[in-house]
Structures are given as structure tokens and as C-alpha cells.
Amino acid sequence: MRIKLIIQYLGTNYSGWQTQAGQDSVQAQLERAVLAVTGKHSCVEGSGRTDAGVHAAALAAHFDADSRIPPENFCLALNAHLPSDIRVLDSCQVDENFHARFSAKRKTYIYNFYVSQISLPLLSSTYAHIKPPFDFTLAQQACKAFVGTHDFKAFMSTGSNKKDTVRTIFDCSLNKNSPPWRGGTECRGGLNGVYTLRITGNGFLYNMVRIIAGTVFEVGAGKIPPEKVADIIAAGNRKQAGQTAPACGLTLESVEY
């Protein structure tokens, strides 16, 4: 029977989702847990591959279980064999036609970051640090240009061999969050703001969200005018877009089927 899992993990200590020789991956940890629970090896297929250091709030995955364990019980059984930075939040039986990657219709990523002169240890695990100046209104304007069906070639890291670089972005928005602690704004290293960039699309190219985040940072810093972002998409030149933002700020939020 095919089992669907919902998985949360802190990516800090992993080489990413996908198993790679000699490195510890989230997928390898899950396959080890499945082997421990069922006594048989089974490939755990994820909804997508997250890079080294990238997190997931609710990644979907599936595997085929040759076992008499009730589907709902895999959740607790697998957690007993997983390290504390990976948790299965739910498990259920799905149709054999369900495929975590190929059946996915929409994915949402969030990119969390904060603005301050000095890096802040309390935010280091799931936020990226950027230095002021950062103009929230300008950065918000930049987000609009990404929405729609575009060729995102300029927002793909070189080295990827994807031929079809057209993707549809359903939503791209930037929100200012309430600060996680009070005070300290008078400090030179105090917190100027905490933000979440949220992007929903039918799929993403290699490093696409991190390059979009890096481009939004440059708009916020006044280096790229917000109205130029549409031109950068149209030109399709990686060099015109912003830098690839750090992995630690990126979290796969959800996958819709």
C-alpha cells in the first residue's frame, strides 16, 4: 500500500532532501526509519528536492509499504527512529496513482529574513540576515512583477540543464511580521524589521526562490528600481537578477495536490 507522509525538518544539518553519496540527507534518514519500522527498504519519494540548509514546514512524500502496520501509525513509528530535527507530522494511505512529485499542483515557499546592522543569533536558524537600508514599500512593489506565467531563465542558477524554464507564479507577496521581542531598536545592532516573502507556483527552477529573494533585497536596498524587475524577467539574463539569497532563510511551506 502507498503511504503519504507530511514531514517537517530543520535543514541546517543536512545536505538537502536528496540522498547523495557520503552526505547525510533528509531522504536517507527517512529511508533508514522506514527500514527500521518495516524491515524492508523502500524509496521515500519527496514532492521536490530542497537544497542543503533549506527547511520544510510540511513537505509531502510517499513510499510503498509492505507491512501490516495501520497507515496512521507510521507517523509515530517513524518518529521513534528519526532525529529530532526531522518529524513526520502525519501519515495516511493514498491511491497507488498518487505520486508526491508528479501529482503536485502548487507549491508554496516562504523566505524569512530580518534587517539589522549586526547578525542576530536568535533568528539564525530559519532567517537570513540583510543589512539596512531596506525599503519595504519598494520591495513589495517588486513582488508583483513575478506573478503570472513567465520564462524564468534569469532566475535559475547556471549549471541546471532544465530546458523548459516557463513557470506560473500564482502569488508573490512580502509581509512585515511583528518582531519576536520588544525593544533593542535603539541599539546599533537592533532589529529593524522581520519579513516573510511568500511565493506560490506550479513549480520552481533550481534556486529560483532564492534568486527572486536576492532580487527583492536589491530592490529594497535601492539598487534595482521596482519597475525594472519585469525587464529583468523578460531579458532572461541571470546576471541582471540579484544574488542567490542564503539557504537558511528558505522554507518549503506546503504542497497542494
Add this chain to the structure above:
Amino acid sequence: MRIKLIIQYLGTNYSGWQTQAGQDSVQAQLERAVLAVTGKHSCVEGSGRTDAGVHAAALAAHFDADSRIPPENFCLALNAHLPSDIRVLDSCQVDENFHARFSAKRKTYIYNFYVSQISLPLLSSTYAHIKPPFDFTLAQQACKAFVGTHDFKAFMSTGSNKKDTVRTIFDCSLNKNSPPWRGGTECRGGLNGVYTLRITGNGFLYNMVRIIAGTVFEVGAGKIPPEKVADIIAAGNRKQAGQTAPACGLTLESVEY
């Protein structure tokens, strides 16, 4: 000259603020950095001692510098010699009568926690995990009883030899935060709520905030009626109060002088 520092740290990897033989402390890291910058040993006196695993958003400290370095420059100079989980957010010269511990008038702690069936890796660094049920309204009612000048003997860990156990709590409130990610509430392990308990007082006994948090958890779980909290304070019996909540949820937010 006397230098005041504002320091943020993630306490996860330290035995606490205070230097202890054979263990790595935040104070020891700072004294090592002062030695590296000035060439002379100087004691770095903090506003209070945080326990192992407890964090600080803006702890105040002072040390006496025999150096020609301008006071404001200590901030960046010390950071160059500190690990990334400890940052000096500001530095300035203060009067020689200033003492980080004895001059402190009010301190504010925050206790962050989340409610879910399964522990959530993305919140593990600065939040404690509690399982449902948790009634927010009941827990909020419990907070009121702590405000005022009381003998907090029931909220001090045994082993402390403090004679004067009377403290004044100026404010104690519980807030529900917006969740750090969307969705997942339909999962068995999904997030039910994220909360911050904030307490301001003129001083705190050993483990006092963590025992107050543990008591608020038991009220939220329906194990202690909120109106009984005043009686628990009055009785002065440690056994009637809740358990000491985990260190990872506690953060010293600010110190007022």
C-alpha cells in the same frame, strides 16, 4: 573606563551565562574576546545569570577597559572574536558607578512555547513544546495572579539559598502570536498555537520564570483552576506550583536601569 555592552545570544550550546569550571559559558566567551581585543583580562559582569540553554535578546553587561579603543568600537571589535551565536549589539561608556547587576531596576523575560501533538523542528531553538489541550483564556487568567509584590517561595527551585523571596512583578501577560507558517492544522502533528508569556519584575528567584510558565501550562491544560494560583503563591509550597518548564523556551528580553 567602564563599558556597557548589550548582548544577544542563543543559549543552546552554553552552560549558561556564568563561567563554570570545565564548561563553556557566555561570560567566558566574552572575557576571552575582551582579552583578545585589549590584551588584558577583565571580568565581564552581566545583569544576571541565565541558566544552561536559556537565551538573551538584549542582556546588559559591563567591564572595565584599560584601552585606547573608542567605546563605540568595542561592539564590532568584540564580535570579531566571538562565535556567531553570541553578538554584541552595542557598546558605550558609562559612569563608574554603573553596575550591570546592582543598578538594574526592572528585567523582562519572555517564555515562548507552542502547542502541538508532535514536536516541531522549525521551532525547536527558542520555543518549548507542550501538548494539547491548552485553553488560552484560562492560561491568560492565571497570569493576573502573579502581578504585585508577593513572597514567591513556591516559585523557587529547591537548592537555592535565597533568604528574601519577596519580589515585585510589574506585568505578566500571555499573547497568542500569528503562526510562523500557514496550513498544516489538519495534520495530526500540526501547529495548534504559538504563545509568548512576558513577565517584568524587579528581580527573579532561581528558576522563577520557568516555574511560573510551568504553572500557566497546567492551568491551560485544565489541571489547576486559574483562581487557585493566588492560593499557591500564598501557601509558599514549591510542590503546589507547576513543573519547571524547559530552558529552551526562556529568553531574557531586556534590562532597565
